[in-house]
Amino acid sequence: MSRSLQLFDSTIEIDNYNNDFLILKSADRSVIRKIGKAIFYKKFPFVEEVIVTEVEICLKLNQYFDTSKIEEIAKIESGENAKVKTYILPVFFGDQEDWAAVESFIGLEKGEIIASLMSMDFSISMFGFLPGFLYLDGLEKPFHVPRKAVPSKYVKANSVAIGGQYLGVYALDSPGGWHVIGHTPVSVLQTPALPPVLLNLDDRIIIQSIEEEEYEVLLQKNQIGLKEYNA
Amino acid sequence: MPKLEIIKPGLMTSIQDLGRNDLAYFAIPKSGVMDVNAAKIALLLLNLDADSPLIECTSIGPHILFHDDGEIAITGADFNWTLNDKVVRPNVVFEIKKGDLLKSQVAKDGLRGYIAVKGKLNLEKVYDSFSTYTNAKIGGHEGRLLKKGDVLEWENEEVEKVNYKTILIKPGPEFLSLSENAKQDFLSNIYKIGRDSNRMGIRLEGAPLKETIARLKNSVPVLPGFIQLPPSGLPIIVLQDGQTTGGYPRIAYVSQVYLSKLNQIPLGGNMKFVMKESI
Numbered sequence: 067m068s069r070s071l072q073l074f075d076s077t078i079e080i081d082n083y084n085n086d087f088l089i090l091k092s093a094d095r096s097v098i099r100k101i102g103k104a105i106f107y108k109k110f111p112f113v114e115e116v117i118v119t120e121v122e123i124c125l126k127l128n129q130y131f132d133t134s135k136i137e138e139i140a141k142i143e144s145g146e147n148a149k150v151k152t153y154i155l156p157v158f159f160g161d162q163e164d165w166a167a168v169e170s171f172i173g174l175e176k177g178e179i180i181a182s183l184m185s186m187d188f189s190i191s192m193f194g195f196l197p198g199f200l201y202l203d204g205l206e207k208p209f210h211v212p213r214k215a216v217p218s219k220y221v222k223a224n225s226v227a228i229g230g231q232y233l234g235v236y237a238l239d240s241p242g243g244w245h246v247i248g249h250t251p252v253s254v255l256q257t258p259a260l261p262p263v264l265l266n267l268d269d270r271i272i273i274q275s276i277e278e279e280e281y282e283v284l285l286q287k288n289q290i291g292l293k294e295y296n297a
Numbered sequence: 298m299p300k301l302e303i304i305k306p307g308l309m310t311s312i313q314d315l316g317r318n319d320l321a322y323f324a325i326p327k328s329g330v331m332d333v334n335a336a337k338i339a340l341l342l343l344n345l346d347a348d349s350p351l352i353e354c355t356s357i358g359p360h361i362l363f364h365d366d367g368e369i370a371i372t373g374a375d376f377n378w379t380l381n382d383k384v385v386r387p388n389v390v391f392e393i394k395k396g397d398l399l400k401s402q403v404a405k406d407g408l409r410g411y412i413a414v415k416g417k418l419n420l421e422k423v424y425d426s427f428s429t430y431t432n433a434k435i436g437g438h439e440g441r442l443l444k445k446g447d448v449l450e451w452e453n454e455e456v457e458k459v460n461y462k463t464i465l466i467k468p469g470p471e472f473l474s475l476s477e478n479a480k481q482d483f484l485s486n487i488y489k490i491g492r493d494s495n496r497m498g499i500r501l502e503g504a505p506l507k508e509t510i511a512r513l514k515n516s517v518p519v520l521p522g523f524i525q526l527p528p529s530g531l532p533i534i535v536l537q538d539g540q541t542t543g544g545y546p547r548i549a550y551v552s553q554v555y556l557s558k559l560n561q562i563p564l565g566g567n568m569k570f571v572m573k574e575s576i
Contacts, residue, residue: 083467086467121515121517122515124519192542194540195516195541196541215528241497
């Protein structure tokens with residue numbers, strides 16, 4: 067069952083999957099973020115989980131949901147936007163094995179690629195995958211190295227990687243299909259704080275290349291947080 | 298139909314379910330089990346629907362003779378249950394053979410107990426409930442407490458005689474993008490729970506779907522139970538520790554109540570998807 071709603075001056079398509087979950091879609095990415103955030107903080111009793119990605123919001127429903135509740139979603143108001151902050155993310159670009167594939171796809175050498183990444187303006191476009199994983203928007207088109215055909219079974223925590231249009235940071239050890247190009251000595255994941263990353267959507271990230279020596283020194287500081295590092 | 302017979306009724310043994318709803322307006326009481334938790338445990342042990350009837354015992358339990366094979370669960374207070382004079386503990390499922398005699402004594406450490414039978418007891422609902430309300434003589438077995446000689450019949454659920462488990466699924470967001478051939482294969486293949494499966498997800502092994510869907514342009518939300526189709530053509534089922542977003546098409550999702558069944562299939566076990574059309 068599908069219908070559309072006017073929300074925040076945009077048209078939102080809503081698909082209802084058997085009252086099990088709703089998928090909300092809009093071509094307007096900024097509106098999806100705003101609506102997703104507003105729904106999450108509204109704490110509707112009929113919504114069990116809210117997952118916001120760039121183009122879709124998924125609402126897991128419970129027994130309190132019926133189709134009339136969609137009208138309540140239609141009346142939601144946008145909350146205040148948090149101030150956008152800028153953080154520097156130090157990355158040691160080592161000799162990760164994925165570099166060969168990255169260099170060959172982009173057609174530049176490692177040094178040139180690192181210099182380009184440092185000049186790009188990244189922003190947090192969504193939380194997702196696993197706790198602490200950051201999807202960073204702002205990767206220029208020629209750097210969109212496609213994900214691996216067969217995901218690696220193990221990617222080390224705090225790996226920095228390219229996956230299609232995103233630059234990503236793996237906060238936890240996990241399987242992963244992105245090409246790893248470096249590691250950050252700082253930690254973005256700060257459990258059990260809530261949110262587990264002390265960052266907001268849209269916050270800006272600037273990549274700073276660091277040498278191995280500095281990387282090792284920072285590592286000794288026992289997982290210094292991104293905020294502390296920027297303080 | 299399989300039968301059981303009440304040899305001794307006990308004190309106040311009756312058929313109950315979770316009771317009647319929304320009828321106090323007409324001065325009809327709720328009725329139903331007195332210990333909802335114990336009753337629900339019995340239903341869950343046998344994977345019975347939440348509105349299934351069970352036998353409630355109070356203070357002095359019944360003696361029951363089984364005329365046929367079956368499966369039962371006993372919960373609540375311990376009535377010193379014995380089966381053919383061998384002690385049985387509450388809160389476990391046990392098999393019953395034709396001619397078995399279940400006996401009980403006085404409840405200890407509690408007052409009420411429940412006996413649930415696997416299958417469907419052959420009773421009629423009154424006001425949308427199986428609960429016995431003796432004052433108005435409605436519900437349960439002839440609207441009264443069970444007595445010596447009463448015979449209850451039940452229908453056995455269809456036992457899965459095949460060597461695979463069936464898992465009920467519903468169409469997911471990208472289901473319609475599957476080709477007809479792929480849909481057919483997906484719903485007729487018998488899959489094996491892959492060795493790489495863990496709390497994050499199940500990797501299925503078997504014949505890969507020949508026609509898959511292109512990877513999605515964006516990462517999209519996924520919930521436990523979502524079935525993703527990677528380019529390999531072998532579906533992945535996201536589980537309890539699963540990621541919250543992913544880029545593979547979400548062709549279907551496992552109905553909530555079937556997730557438990559799915560998660561009990563051992564590595565290497567066989568399963569097959571069954572799809573009921575959406576509402």
